[in-house]
Amino acid sequence: MTPEDFSARYPDLYHLTRPESLPLIRQFGLLSPLQLCDLFNLNDEEKDKLLSKRRPKSVVLTHTLHGTAVVHDNAPLSEKALGKCLDDGLAPKDWLHLLNERTFFFTKRNKADALRAGPAHKNQQRSLLVIDTETFLRAHIERVTISPFNTGSTIHTPARRGNGTFARLSSLDYEVWRRSRPTHTPDVPKEVSIVGGVRDIFNYVSAIETL
DSSP states (O other): OHHHHHHHOOOOOEEEEOOGGHHHHHHBOOOOHHHHHHHOOOOOOHHHHHSSOOOOOEEEEEEEETTTEEEOOOOOOHHHHHHSOTTTTOOOHHHHHHTTTTTEEESSSHHHHHHHHHTTTTTTOOOOEEEEHHHHHHGGGEEEESSSSTTTTSSSSSOOOOOTTSSEEOOHHOOOOOOEEEEEEOOOOOEEEEEEEEGGGGGGEEEEOOO
């Protein structure tokens, strides 16, 4: 699928963050949790504690040189439920690694608004990065994947998931992908993610909204 085709459907992508994280994002880019741990020099034990288990709350990292960063919670995820819906021989720890090596974006503004209204963000100031999809994909499409559901949640009846859940956009037949799961209606992308983060994210940010 080309950047032009995807952006015609989803002209903007959205990423919710904290205002205090913006200086670090401007300096180093939008980093994955794994990259943030490396940037903030966490040792192996600290990194394992943060990345290999469910995070019920967001974790604030501080550094004398780098300032502040936030590793967001994955409270909607249950490791017990996750263990029952994984395919391809994956264990919960494997899935958490797949999540923590990525940076995520919403394809719809209302999904970002719903997260903003949730308990982890309610009554706290947030910054919404609005990203121009076409220019972003032109630069990074080989690393971009899409998912048909919230891959960090096991609430209600969790969808099955495995190595193919994160579908690489550059080699995707979109119409085949939409019908690849046995659902009542064809899938639509609920998430866009990129492995390794986006160092030059502000090249594609069209607006920053304070919420």
